[in-house]
Amino acid sequence: MLRFAVLGLGFMGRTHLATLAARPQAEIRAVHDSDPQRLTRPLAPGGGNIETGAAGWDESAVRRCQTLEEILNDEDIDAVVVATPSHLHARLSCAALAAGKHVFCEKPMALKLADCDRMLAAAGKAGRTLMIGHCIRFWGEYAAAAEIVRSGRFGRLQLLTMSRRCGVPTFGARGWFTDHKKSGGALLDLHIHDVDYALYLLGPPRSVRARGLRGPSGGYDQVLSWYDYGRAGPVVQLEGGWSAGEDIPFVMSFRMCLERATLVYAMDKRPTLWLYSDSAEELQAPAVSGYEAEMDHFIRCIRSGKPSRVVPPESSRQSVALALAEAQAIRSGRAVEIH
Structure with a gap:
């Protein structure tokens, strides 16, 4: 069982939460958002520009963390989903990788190539899986x-x-x-x-x-x-x-x-x-939806210890x-x- 945290509770963050909740090999431990009001609202999916087909789920056991550090310092969390505004992808992904977490980051990888390179270097140094959500x-x-x-x-x-x-x-x-x-x-x-x-x-x-x-x-x-x-x-x-x-x-x-x-x-x-x-x-x-298939693939990559052959992070940089x-x-x- 892989234990997940999700950063960002917008449309894609809540879509990934519902996707993870339906995966028997995943457990959602915690969520974080910079907007305190979002932490008080239901985590059900919806509100975006495309119908995801994701269903509601039992969110009662999920910790709603006020700070990013609560998640980064939690040794029981194996992987982090970064579903924040795009300009934050590199900073949050690098921080999670440095904390020993595997990272699934929404697309685009980053807005600048230098930030993409930082993410690749952080994943290599940490020896953790980095995958970008090119669904x-x-x-x-x-x-x-x-x-x-x-x-x-x-x-x-x-x-x-x-x-x-x-x-x-x-x-x-x-x-x-x-x-x-x-x-x-x-x-x-x-x-x-x-x-x-x-x-x-x-x-x-x-x-x-x-x-x-x-x-x-x-x-x-x-x-x-x-x-x-x-x-x-x-x-x-x-x-x-x-x-x-x-x-x-x-x-x-x-x-x-x-x-x-x-x-x-x-x-x-x-x-x-x-x-x-x-x-x-x-x-x-x-x-199966693209969101489900990509998350299943990410989980398989973590479990096998092998990098993704479908969407390697170097390709996402490209x-x-x-x-x-x-x-x-x-x-x-x-x-x-x-x-």
Whole structure:
């Protein structure tokens, strides 16, 4: 049994709490939030931009810690989930690793590459597992598509387009999403999901081009990017951002054109995932959610003592580097080479 603490009681913190509560190999020992009022409220999930499917749970035995030190100094806590505003990820992850805890940190890994490097160094020094919550690598439809592409069954991938949109998030404490110094804007908070998946599926591109607009965060909240994989590689276009309007639904989608088939996914359609080849075939994604699958994987990594092969932290750093390269391309109006 692994004993967990969760830092941050916003939408994702409460989602991870519900996920952990349903895992027989995990026990939730403590929670902490910098807002004292949140520590007095129910810990049930909800209030975000996507339906998680997580259920309520018995939270009566969970300690609600007023200070971070209470958790870091508790030798009975094995692992910490960092689900705070993004600008705090590096500081809190490094502190937990230094205290001997395994760390699951929400995406993005950090807002600066120097902070990503600090986290990698802290994990190496502590000899503990560090994993970043890039849930799309585990999301049923995305995982199923990756398996088909990698199998080579329908030839090589020729074109990949992905889109991810929602309204401007208003559910973050003290409006942190709409402060790019804390969230990185939609570029690093939302769009990075597709940046990371493209990296996972195809590896790093040769170069990146991008167009973008600044929005409510003061950062890039509308992004359209193109990844160059060379003449023999696929055409890749990623689009995403925060759209104006209170009732704009969260939507994500992709189209993958292979030599002998096309995969189409749209979360707001039913069925969500289709394979078009000699005929149209509805594909069934695993029933387990991406949040559940990534947490199960994290627990297995801790128990085995082996680093994640699905989402190694070095790859999460690379995702941040690609997103920052997109920002550079937007500012310069030129392609940015990826080294």
